[in-house]
Amino acid sequence: MNTYSCGIDFGTSNSSIALNKAGEVSLVPVENNSVTIPSALFFRQHDNKAFYGRSAIEHFLDREPGRFMRSLKRVLGSSVMKQSTLVNGTAMSFTTIIAGFLRELKQKADAAVGQDLTCVVMGRPVHFVDNDPAADERAEAELTAIAQRIGFQHIDFQFEPIAAAFAHEVNVRGEKLALVVDLGGGTSDFTVIRLSDQALHKADRSADILANTGVRVGGNDFDKALSLAAIMPELGFRSTYGEKGLEVPLKPYQDLAEWSKVNFLYTPKLISQIRQLLYQSHDKVRFGRLLQVLEEETGHTLLSGTETAKIALTDQPEHLAALDFIEAGFTIPILRTVFDEAIATDVARISASAQQCIQEAGVRNDAIELVILTGGSTEVQAIQTEFRRLFPQAAIADDNKLSSVGLGLAYDSRNKFGG
Template sequence: MSSLSCGIDFGTSNSSIALAQNQTISLVPVEDAHVTIPSAIFFQQVDNKAFYGRTAINLFFSRQPGRFMRSLKRVLGTPLMKQGTVVNGTAMNFSNIIASFLRSLKQKADAGAGQEVENVVMGRPVHFVDNSPESDARAQDELREIARRIGFKNVDFQYEPIAAAFAHEARLTGEKLAIVVDLGGGTSDFTVIRLSGQSVRKTDRTSDILANTGVRVGGNDFDKDLSLAAIMPELGYRSTYGDKNLEVPLKPFHDLAEWSKVNFLYTPKLITQTRQLLHQSHDKRRYRRLLSVLENETGHALLAATEGAKIALTDQEMYETPFEFVEEGFVVPIKRRLFEDAIRLEVEKIVTSATQCLRDAGVGNEAIELVILTGGSTEVPLVQSEFRRLFPNAAVADENKLSSVGLGLAYDSQNKFGSHVAIKA
């Protein structure tokens, strides 16, 4: 078996691929010089040609005709995998769509290696789907089948938080009892693990991994919560209509606040219904904005602006979010306090899952010496403060937030498929 191998971190929001070759592990540039790529696809209307990452995002937001998709990982293990979708008038299977994106990563790795890469360790969340072992197993099987279809002969899996731990372990000089906090776009995963610079050559780490937990909550859920709390009310969310003061249908607003559901909203039926309700609306100015978003298909732009506000509120106490594409002069000021209140229940679920991981490992908070933060959502101030409160005695490592999982998966791949190599960031 060839010792050349790679690790793929197929994320809900961002993805990366790293090679294990010639005694070195290194991230592969996947979009120009970038070693991470947004998990986004744009199919141009004229011929359904696919574009990926930042290119896809730029094509979509420059209003090029076509179909834009994000958060594809969340479809794995769900009925949508079989149902498929319509892309520019053509029925398309989600398995083929995901394969298209992952094939583009593999091609970059093959080019970087100078030969075809046949061995891969795919990252996976602790739970693709909460409280459904059957759906969880199906999601992994679907991802395995896709990996084989795009040219990998040997496919293995590793939990993403364990991979993040492996990436940090190579730089440790002593021994540490660590918890990995991996907050991605779609899931939050935790691992309590014993780390040591002397353990990097071990192929079996079963005795070092004390516990894993995970919950299907991530940065996309923060976006949705923020949207429903601060932005959707400005589009008529929870407003009323008609003589009986009935509440407007809520489903369009909830779907408009979720990356994976926006594309299903632009139907003649929903647009007609929204026009009819506008005539009876008690808040025509705001509800007209919803109609504008549906008619002009600017739901993804709305979510992108929401995500931008979330990121801005990492450093700012208040941010004025612009929505000029909806209505001239339309700006929504959002305070960090409102954002934190909106996501508090989600953060509680995340903390509960981390606490369960400690319980499963049989260790107390005070025993943790190192907290490894990975994933973009660990930047959120409320998340940071909660985990620093939970582990007041631990050192915090948060470098390479978006690429540590990919590096760790490649490190795991060399342990599984080849000889020991050194990590190069």
């Protein structure tokens, strides 16, 4: 029996680590007093020193020379994982980069218990990669190897929505049939599960899990949709050039709207192509902004503005996006109705996956007594509206949105490893 174990929620947008300390479960402060940390890294140019989380974001937004990275979870299971990337001129594997970030979390937990932790339950989405079982297995194997690399000897996995259910089960009296809605940055996962105050310490919960489904759509896709709908047109998206009035290439805009692809845009070849197109552009002011963003490498700053707008529109009907890093006084008014329309297809895919989960569980919507919302994207009004429409009779639990998965993984580690 192990007195100490832990659970790690390595998220696309945010991460956390929680301890099982002699049976008591708690989140570990991982950045100052915060128990969650943005899944972001910044490598300072002059010495390649790594900074993590909010510190990484601050270094980047302060325009310090270096390499900024986010959404690395989406690389797992993909062909990119086998490649190296240049970090300030030094080739570095994505395994090394992700290991550095997760080691930072482990060291905080090790310090909290005064010893090296060896037992961990890692969270994982239902599908790392949609409709590709081989890539899904590869992603889990890659994460296992990284966990071993940073010092864990006993490694297990749990689906993130099931972990979120475990975190809420401590508040359940009697038995309830619950649907867990876990909307992360990169994936949306669903689980129908029986929760009970009698089941808290059961190591094997397979009989209580009626179904789980997932789809590779999340908050980052909302950012992308909002960017393409409201921000990118002001940078010349879908404008035309040349005598034939051809549409400008769309791929640079699509990549500029996706956290994991921004860094690959700053190449001399692409910047040269955009300069050539600018001469023939029919909207030189807007298209010139795209060139400026690429030349000054401010794509992540642009996406941060989009993310700020997304968050603001969760409770405001309109937001004025300030993009004065491009031009003094440059703002873009964005209506929530524009955001809702931009993400309508994504919300429909999320809703369909949730409905599929209900069907696979063999129950009706009105049998669900509790809907557990976890992940920051569940705050989006269109998501709230959709799930209240689908399950009007159910109670909604949405506390600890960013940390419930980490807590639940630690509860699972207690049941699997003891303590």
